[in-house]
Amino acid sequence: MKALGTAATGMLAQQTQVDVIAHNIANANTTGFKAGRAAFQDLIYQTARREGALTGEDGAARPVALDIGLGVQATGVVRSATQGGLTATDNQLDLAIDGRGYFTVTRPDGSTGYTRDGAFNLSATGEIVSLNGDLLQPTMVVPDNATRVEVSPDGQVMAYVGTEVQPQVLGRIELATFVNEAGLKAVGDNLFLESAASGSAVPVEPGVNGAGVLRQGYLERSNVDVIKQITDLITAQRAYEMNSKVMTTADQMLQSANQIR
Known part of the structure; x- marks a missing residue:
């Protein structure tokens, strides 16, 4: 009897579904978080009788096969790239991407990471860094006596220094886009890494070639729909029970069959 093994694969699949939902709900308030969805596919089939097989001497053929499936398996977690809502903040270095794209940062080990989390601050030397201390690329240094920093929607960063009327241009923030955003490798800390599935990062100025624009003084909220997650959780629970x-x-x-004498 294959039902025991088949049902076991179903329970494992629903456990994976619950794990993904739990991760989504836990990050409902994480800046720039993108909800994931578990994807499944059926397992191989065992054929007891093939379609088209002759059923009699008159040439009649079987119209359908007798195929018994062996269950289900998880194939991956697909991230939703939908835009999260924007929340106004009091920090002039908080930046939200309104549209496609990722901020590029340099990690302490020298590797390049990508993030939608635009909660930036200044380092001890005036460089613009993430909350983890990763350097925003391209690197820009805000003068010590800067009174205000402005970031335009197209990424140009300007600082008003001292009593000067005209701002000092510090540089321009570039975004990175990918052919397959879902293929980026999530490593935690709101960071993603380039992978063979995502394709190479394509540097682009905000607002150009389909990239989003920057919104200064805003942060992108998680795109997790809590109501939908709770609904999916109930569905997964019922499927597990079944x-x-x-x-x-x-x-x-099996017990009844074993008791037959």
Whole structure:
């Protein structure tokens, strides 16, 4: 009887689904977080009788096959790239991407990371850094006596220094876009790494070639729909219970067969 093994794969699949949902709900308030969705596919089939096989001497053929599936397996977690809502803040270095694209940062080990989290601050030397201390690229240094920093929607960063009327241009923030955003490798700390599946990063100025524009003084909220996550959680729970019921029924059938004398 294959039902025991098949139901076990179903329970494992729903456990994976619950794990993904739990991660989404836990990050409902994480800046720039993108919700994931578990994807599944059926396992191989065992064919007891093939379609088209002759069923009689008159040449009649079987119209359908007798294929028994062996269950389900998880194939991946697909991230939603939908835009999260924007929340106004009091920090002039808080930046939100309104549209496609990722900020590029340099990690302490020298590797390049990508993030939608635009909660930036200044380092001890005046460089613009993330909350983890990763340097925003291209690197820009804000003067010690700067009274205000302005970031235009197209990424130009300007600082008003001392009593000067005209701002000093510090540089321009570039965004990175990818052919397959879902292929980026998540490593935690709101960071993603380039992978073979994502393709190479394409540097682009904000607002150009489909990239989003920057909104100074805003942060992008998580795109997690809590109501939908709770609905999916209930569905996964019921599916888990049904697979458990299948295992119980299969066990009872085997027990009945063993008691036949």
